[in-house]
Amino acid sequence: MSDIEEQRNHARSQQQQAIYAQAPVFIRACPGAGKTRTLVHRHCNTPPGPRRSGRALLSFTNVAADELRHRCTGEANRADLTAYPHYIGTFDSFLWRYLVRPHLPATPVWQHILSWDHIPSARVRPRDIPLSSFEFSYDPTTSQTSVQWPKAATYLQNSTLTESDYLARAKATRERLWQGNGYMTGLEVRIAALEHASDPSCIELLKHRFFEIVVDEAQDCSALDLLILTRLHQAGVPLVIVADTDQGIYEWNDARPEELHTFTQHIPDQLELTGNWRSSAAICRLAATLRPPDRTTPDVAVGEYHDDSIPLLLLPYGRHRKEISHFTDVSGAGEAFTAWAATWSIGVDNCLALAYMNSAVPKARTQPLPDYPKEPNTTALAWAATVFTAADASTSARTHALSIATTFLREHWYSGEPGTLNELLTQHNLTAALFRRRAASFLAALPPTDHTPARDWRKAARKILQSQAAPTSTHGQLPAASLIPLSTSELDEPISRLIGVIPHQGNVPLGPTIRSSSIHRAKGSQAQAVLVHLPKAQDINELVTAWTASDTSTATSELLRTYYVAFTRAQRLLSLTYPYSKHADITRLLQSNRIEYQMETTLPQDRPFLF
Template sequence: MTSLEQRRAAAVRHQRRAIELAAPLYVQACPGAGKTRVIVDRHLSSPRRPGRGRAVVSFTHVACDEVTRRCREAGLPQLAAFPNFVGTIDTFIWRYLVRPFLDFGRTWNRIDSWDRVNATVAVWDGEISHTLRLSDFQWSREPGADECQASLQFNTRNARAYRTLEKKNLLDAAARRAVDQRNKLALQGNLTGHEARIRALRSLLQRPADVASLVAGRFDEIVIDEAQDCSALDLAILAELRDVGIPLVFVCDPDQAIYEFRGAQPDRVRTFGESLGSRIDLAGNWRSSPAICALAATLRPASAARPMDDPVGPNHDEQAEILLIPVEKSNTTPPLAVFNDYADEKEIAAERRLVLAHAAAKLPTTTQSTAPAAPANRTARAGWAVRVAGSETAYATLRDTAYEILERAILCYWYTDADIENRTIAVACEQLGIDRSRLRHLAACMAAALPAPGEPPSTGWCTAANNYLRTAPPVPGMTRRDNRGSLRGSGSGATAKETKQDAASEPSVRTRARVIHQVKGEEEEAVLVIVPDDNRADVLVRGWLSGHHTGDIAESLRVLYVAATRAQRLLALALPSRHCDEIAKWLTARDVPAQIAAEIKDSNVVADTGSERRE
C-alpha cells in the first residue's frame, strides 16, 4: 500500500510539473489541489525577458487579490505591476483587446452591470406595465451570431412580474424588449463585460495581427484561473489568441462549472483545454477528508467520471461520516440545530461553520447572511445597501455596489430622474458638476447614520432616511429640483431607534451563511448544504444516483459539488426525508461513509434549551 508520504510526494511532483512545464498547458485541478499556490509559484519562479511580463487573469477580484498578496509576501510586489498584469478577465479584455481599438471622438462608458446606469425595460402584459431591470436578464451570444439573446432570470425582486409574464407566455417578448433596450444603450457607448467581449472578438477577427502584436509584445504567457467559468465568447477569444501564437495556461476544474446559465459549459471547457496539447492533472486534495472526497466523486457525471481525489492534507485521517439530515415540514428541530450539535461534538468553532444554499431565500434566518442582489424597488434597494454597507462579511465589490446605490438615492432625492437616467454615477457627477468624492462621502455617512432596516423598510426608517437626505445636498447650498425622490416605506412605523435596538440584541457570533455561487474558492471546517424540498429535488436525486446528468439538473449537481467540496472535516446535507434512506444505502455501497442524523438523534440526543445535544 502506498504510504501517506508517498502520496503527498506524488501530489507535490504534479504541482511542480504544472509550475515548470512550458505553455501552452492545460491544468485540471481538483478542489483543494493548491492551484492558487501553483499559479503564484509559476509566476514567481519563471524567468521573463526584459520589458515583458505575464498576465494572470481570473473571474473574481478575490482570486486576483490573493495572487497580489502572495507576490507581496514573497518580497516581489513588482510581479503584480507593470509589465505584468494581475486582474479580472473583464479588465484584461477591456484593457488589451477592446480599448486600444475603440473609435476616437466619442465617450465610452465601461460598466460592470446594467445596474450602474439603472437600466430598466417596461413590458406591457395587456393590463399593467412591468418594470424589469436589465441586470435581471442573462445575456449570451454565440460566436458569429448577429444578435444577442436575453433570458429573464427568476429572482425574488422580479418574482411577481416573472410569474405573470410566464403565465401569459410573454417571457420571449420581454427578452426581445430587453435586447432592444440593450442595443440602444450599447449604441450610446455603454459597455458591460458582455459588450466588451463582443468587441474583443471582433477585433481579433478583423485585426488579428494588430492584436497579436500588442499582446505578444507585452506578455510571455497568459494564465487563466478558474477557466471553467469561461463562456462561449470567452473560449472564442482565447481560441483566437491561441491561434495567433499567444502561450496560454488554462487552469480549471470542469466539474465546478456553475455558470452554465451564462454560457459556461463543461464539455466546451474540456475540449478547449485538450486543444492546448500538454496536460497536467492535480488530484491531490489538501483540503478535505476521505469521506468528503469520496462523496464528491459520486457527484461527477458518469460520462466524466474519474477516481476520487486523494486526501493528502491535514484532514486525511478525519473519521467524520457524511451527515444526512432529514427535513420534513413536521420537524421540531431545524437542520441548523442538528448541524451545530454535530459541529460542537467535533469542537469546530461557530466561525468555522458555513451554511450554503442555492438561493438566499433558502438560508436559515438565524444565520449571518447577506442577500447577493439588490431588490428592484428604490426604497428597498436603499435599505439593502445600508445593510450591506454595515455588514462585516460583505465582500468589497458588493459593498461598492451598496455605496453606489446610496449615491444614486442621494441624486434621486435632489435631482430629477431625467438628470441621472441611464447614466453611471461617474457620468452623472461629471454632467451635473458634482464632486464624486463628496458624493461617496455622503453615501458612507448615510450608511453609518442609519440602522439596518427590515424587509421591506418601515415607514419610520424611511422618515429617518429622508431626514438624512435633506441634510446631504450633493452641491452645498443647492435647491432640491424634484420632490419625487423621497424614500417611501411600508409596513409598521417602527422608529430607527427601535430598529437599531433590535439589531443590537442579535447574537454577536452566528454561523455564516452564503449562496453557493458566492463561496467558490473558499473553505470551512464544517459545511451544511441545504437541498430544498421542491419539485426539483426528486429529479436532482435521480440524476445524482443514476450518474446521468442532463439539462438543468447537470448544473444543479455541479452547484451541489461546489458546495460539498468547500468542507474540510464535516459535511452535512439537509435533504427531503423521503430520499435519505436511499441515498445513505447508495453511498454506503460505494464506500462513502454516511449517517442519517435522525438515527443517532433517536437514541443519543436529548433536548436542551431548544436545541439537541449529544451525550
C-alpha cells in the same frame, strides 16, 4: 517515509510542474489543490526589475482577483507583481482594457458598464421598460444578435404594441446606446474582442504587452469567452488555462464547462493537481462518486484532516409514518448540526450551512453570509462597512471591503484619470498603504447598517464621502451623490436587509452563529463542517436520479456539479438534512455508492451547550 508524506510530496511535485510548465498549458485542479498558491508561486518566478512585457492573471470575480493581489503583496512580498507591466483583474476588465478599448474609434466616448441598469436612458418606450429586462445573445457564425423577453406577459397587459414591436424597439435602443453613445456591456465588449482577436495587428500588440495570459476558474467561461480564447491560442498567444470542470455551476450565466473540454483538447500540454489539501479522505471518496466513470478515482487527501474518519451525517427532520425525528423542521436540524459538530471538536464558527436556493438555507442560529458585491453601489458600500468592522470577518472579506472603499475614493478624488490604481498611485506619488488607511478610515466613519431606510443611510454616506479630502491636489471631484447609486425599488428598504445581515436586537445576548449561504455564493469558501439542506421531495428525486444514472455525471449535469461544489467545501464533516419522508431514498443512494453514513434524529447526550 510514511504513506502520507509520499502523497504530499507527489502533490507538491504536481504543483511544481504547474509552476514551471511552459505556456500554452491546461491545468486541471481538484478542490483544495492549492491552485491559487500555485499561480502566485508561478507569478513569483518572474524576476524583479523593469520589464517590457508582463503576465496577466485573470479570474471571473473581483474577489478572486483581490485574493491574488493580496497574496502577491502579502505572503510573497512582491508588490511589483501587481503593477505595470503585469495585470491582475477580471476577464471582463482585461478584454476591455487590452483587446477592445485601444482599438475602438476615437468617438463616441466609449464606456464599459456592468449593466444597462446603470444608464438612465436605457429604457424601452412607451412603457418605460428597463433594457436589462431583455436578454441579448450573439451568434458568431452569423454575426447576428437575437433578443428574448422573459417577462413579456407581465408588461404586455392592455398594451397596443405586440411583443415583436418591443423586441424591435429593444434592439434599436441597444444599438443607439452602443454605436451612438458608446456604452458597452459585457456582451458588446466580447463581440468587439472576438473581432479584434482575429486581427493580426491587435494580436501583435497583445503579445508585446503580455508574455503570458493566465485564465483561472476557466470552467466559468461563456461560449464567447471560449471562442475568444480559441482565437488567441490559434494566433500563438501563450495561455495558461486553469479549471475544475466539475465545479462549473454558472450555466445560467452562459458558462459552458462542457465546451471548455473541447477547447482544452487543442492544448497539448495538460497537467493535473490531484492532491486535496482541504478535505478528508471520506469526503474525497464521496465527491468522486459524482464524477464521470473515467474520473471516479478519489482525489488524494493530503491536508491536515486527511485521516479524519467522520462519516456522512444524516439529519432527517419531521416524520414519516411511524418514524419521528426530534427535529420538527430544518431549524431544529440546523441546531442539531452544530451540536453534533461540537462532539468532533468543531466550533460553531467553523460551520457552514448551504442550500441550492438561498430561501432554503437553515436559519436556526445562523446569519446570512453577505454576498461579495460586484457593483459599486449603496449596497456594496454598506456591505463593506459592515464586513470591515465585523470581528469574525475573513481576511478575504476585509480585503474586498477595502477594495470597494478604494473604488469610491478613487472615483471621488481622481475621476476621469486613466490607468490602473497602481499607475495612479505612481502618478500622484502616493503609496498603496496610504490609500488603504484612507479607505479604512472612510469605512469606519460610515453609519451603522441597521433598520435605517436605505435612502437615509445613503444620504449620510454621501456626506461622509464628500468630507473625505484628497491626499493630493485634484482638478475635479465627482459629486458624492453620483458615486453612490441606489435602485428606486430599494430606497425604503432597511439597509441591513439589502446586505443580508441580521442586526443585533436590543440587549439580548448573541448566541453562537454559523455562516450560511446558497451554494453558488459559497464557491471558493470552506469550513470544517458543512450542512447541506435538501428541502423538497422533487429536489431530492432529481438529485438521486442524476446521481444514479449511468449516463449522468458532473461532466453532463449542472445539478451534480452544484452539489459537488457544496460537498467539497467541507474539510472534516459533511451533513445532509432533508424531510424524513425521503430518508429511504437517500440511504439507498448512499449504500449503492458504498458511502459510510451516520443517521441521527436527536441531539447528542453530552452537548456542550443548550439551545
